[in-house]
Amino acid sequence: MPIDTGESTGNPWTVLTSTTKYENAWMEVIEHKVLTPKGLPGIYGVMHPRSLATGVVPVHDDGTITLVGQYRFPLKQYSWEIPEGGGRKDVDPQISAARELKEEAGLSARFWMPLGTLHLSNCLTDEVAHTFVAWGLEEGEAAPDDTEVLALRRVPFAEVMDMVMAGAITDAMAVASLLRLRVLAAEGALPDDLARLIRL
Structure with a gap:
């Protein structure tokens, strides 16, 4: 059930103009001239990806999870994640996730x-x-993109959750997906054949 805060859920922003400031094959950066919720003039920049993001938690028959390690250029640090990538917005996200997993x-x-x-x-x-x-x-056989240098690890689910809780996994898609999977497992809300693989 939604939480009722008693506040309006409408859009309090007024967009006056929108201008593309930068674009490439993967994204567009748009600058909006706006009136803020207080009615003051301002700007709001939004990065608009051209693809949907997808991620998948792969659970092996022995209960291990495959994690992918790679250096993340924007963060300037190495990151352990679930298999992730992008897909066209007119394609079923599961199809794109399956392609990235492969x-x-x-x-x-x-x-x-x-x-x-x-x-x-x-x-x-x-x-x-x-x-x-x-x-x-x-x-x-894996076939990563030319821009990817990937490492793979198979880790028991309980150890993956330890990594999440210790801050060794910080990727938002991975953290949210793994925590949701753990909650579903604890609540008995997973299909039986999957539930048998998840050792909390």
Whole structure:
């Protein structure tokens, strides 16, 4: 049930003009001249990705999770994550997630379940992410993009959760997806064949 705060849920901003300040194949940066909710003139810059973000928690038959490690250029640091990537907005996000799972981890899955829809850094960007859990995995060859140098680790689910709680995993899609999966497991809300694999 939604939480009623007694406040208006309408849009308090007035957009006067919108101008593209930068764009490339992956994103567009738009500057909006606005009147703020207080009626004052201002600007609001929004980064608009051209793709949907996707992520998938791959659960192996032994209960381990495949994590992907890579250096994240904007953060200037190494990051351990679930397999993630982007997909066209006119394509089913699960199809894009399956492609990324194959490309990054060399895995394909027989069974899929949505974990949720996320808004990432919603004060700066309108990026939307769709995440899933996948099981019934089959292993093959990974084929990462030319811009990716990836490491793969298979880690028991309980240890992955320890990494999340210790701050060793900070990627928003990974943290949100793993925590949601843990809650669903604790509540007995997972399919039986998946629940047997998740050791809390």
